[in-house]
Amino acid sequence: MWVRAQPAFLLPFQVGFDYNGISMIPYLSNGFQPQRQEDKAMARIIVNTARSKGTINRNIYGHFAEHLGRCIYGGLYAGENSDIPNVNGMRADVVQALKNIAIPVLRWPGGCFADTYHWMDGIGPKQERKTIVNTHWGGVTEDNSFGTHEFMELCRQLGCDAYISGNVGSGTVQELSDWIEYCNMGGISPMSALRRKNGQDEPWNIPYWGLGNEAWGCGGNMRAQYYADECRKFATYMRSYAPGQKMVRIACGANTADYHWTKTVVENARDQIDAISLHYYTVPGTWEDKNAATEFTSGDYYQTLARTLFMDELIENHSRIIRQYARGKKIGLVVDEWGTWFKVEPGTNPGFLYQQNTMRDALVASLNLNIFNNHCDSVIMANIAQTVNVLQSMILTEGARMVLTPTYHVFEMYKGHQDAQQLECYAQTAMIGEGGESVPQLHASASRAADGSILVTIANTSLTDDCPIQCFIDVPQTAKATARVLCGDAHAHNTFDAPDTVAPAALEVLLENGELRAALPPCSVAAFTIR
Ligand code: AHR
Numbered sequence: 001m002w003v004r005a006q007p008a009f010l011l012p013f014q015v016g017f018d019y020n021g022i023s024m025i026p027y028l029s030n031g032f033q034p035q036r037q038e039d040k041a042m043a044r045i046i047v048n049t050a051r052s053k054g055t056i057n058r059n060i061y062g063h064f065a066e067h068l069g070r071c072i073y074g075g076l077y078a079g080e081n082s083d084i085p086n087v088n089g090m091r092a093d094v095v096q097a098l099k100n101i102a103i104p105v106l107r108w109p110g111g112c113f114a115d116t117y118h119w120m121d122g123i124g125p126k127q128e129r130k131t132i133v134n135t136h137w138g139g140v141t142e143d144n145s146f147g148t149h150e151f152m153e154l155c156r157q158l159g160c161d162a163y164i165s166g167n168v169g170s171g172t173v174q175e176l177s178d179w180i181e182y183c184n185m186g187g188i189s190p191m192s193a194l195r196r197k198n199g200q201d202e203p204w205n206i207p208y209w210g211l212g213n214e215a216w217g218c219g220g221n222m223r224a225q226y227y228a229d230e231c232r233k234f235a236t237y238m239r240s241y242a243p244g245q246k247m248v249r250i251a252c253g254a255n256t257a258d259y260h261w262t263k264t265v266v267e268n269a270r271d272q273i274d275a276i277s278l279h280y281y282t283v284p285g286t287w288e289d290k291n292a293a294t295e296f297t298s299g300d301y302y303q304t305l306a307r308t309l310f311m312d313e314l315i316e317n318h319s320r321i322i323r324q325y326a327r328g329k330k331i332g333l334v335v336d337e338w339g340t341w342f343k344v345e346p347g348t349n350p351g352f353l354y355q356q357n358t359m360r361d362a363l364v365a366s367l368n369l370n371i372f373n374n375h376c377d378s379v380i381m382a383n384i385a386q387t388v389n390v391l392q393s394m395i396l397t398e399g400a401r402m403v404l405t406p407t408y409h410v411f412e413m414y415k416g417h418q419d420a421q422q423l424e425c426y427a428q429t430a431m432i433g434e435g436g437e438s439v440p441q442l443h444a445s446a447s448r449a450a451d452g453s454i455l456v457t458i459a460n461t462s463l464t465d466d467c468p469i470q471c472f473i474d475v476p477q478t479a480k481a482t483a484r485v486l487c488g489d490a491h492a493h494n495t496f497d498a499p500d501t502v503a504p505a506a507l508e509v510l511l512e513n514g515e516l517r518a519a520l521p522p523c524s525v526a527a528f529t530i531r
Pocket of ligand 1: 066110111112113213214337385386391
């Protein structure tokens, strides 16, 4: 049964979040207030259309594809001579699916692979390309049939921007500088001549370039100060090749909460960089004994979500440090690896990091994307790891077959946030959990698109309880709302034989006098569009 909110409670939120003289604003971005006992039946979401942190950069919905397992080979790229339907070697089904979620940017070629990758091995006639060993990922042979030209063809088909992760760990300054010249030089030069010889006349104008990957680990095991000096040196030779050509130099950032790394790199290399990265994976259990993707307890589930929410604190803290040490220069935060990391599926190569994807992953995606939206004033890009067949994938493939994961559906439901104006959003909700892990039952973000429509995305994290909600939002009397929901048992997932077990469905919603009402099923992600 629907219960109307008392006007005394409603009013403060309609007049600028001033409740008995106490501003509610600090709670909007950072925290959740415990719910009063008598309010338990109905949770409240307040969307403050008068306050925004700015535009949600579409690149927050970015992806990452590494030469790892079956991400590139078999996942994105079938090869020109494959029986699998393809366009210039790219799988037609996978490309179409990724276009449907409006993939804005793709990071490549790694990951750890990036700091072993020598780009010249991957250009020129395929039969002459060098065969190498992928030392990080399964020790498999890499024939370099997918190189720079193929990557740019993939981005062309996807209609997305390219983000290339340069080799700082085992490459040279000259090599990275040449790669940029090869890709971005429009005039006459040794590298542009080589590109033309290989069939590409026009420069690609690639805007995003990474200065190594995980330099504190697989990218060279460097200490922060040493990396900062390397970063300065490499970045010096990363040039724009035309007036106004976009060149975003992204320094390798911290692992999780290594704040010393962020401070040292920004303090020492701020003049040479435009952004710095952050890697944080959701790993339930221990690193040695991770959860399986599809078999887990309810305690594991809540631990997974609680660990995901740590992303909020990480972004807060790293952003503050960046602001402090950038001394007025705008340096963006790029969360270029995030997602769940579980045990590999039984019987698969441990070096391939192939895992299934359930409603638990959908909740992880929802929480992270809400967090990124709500930090759109500092997060300029995020790249889920990884696009196909690796870790928290959008898509799984098996031969010619393809299946969309619950995570894919969350990205599809959230795509309206891309380039929209973030709106402050506050969930008054209970804290729930099990086994000492506690998470808010509701987690939300909201935005207004250029056409005026408002998208509110809300996760109900409870495994057992549905959640009737009232969402207060200042919209015209004539506004109409529609809603979709993704829900199911937390273990529910799609397989090649049952590809539609988890798929979005219509959700009943009422909108009256700026009050939107709906009931969110347990373990669900809902998207409300108001226009
Ligand atoms: O995404 C898998 C790996 O995780 C990446 O190669 C590396 O950067 C990180 O440790």
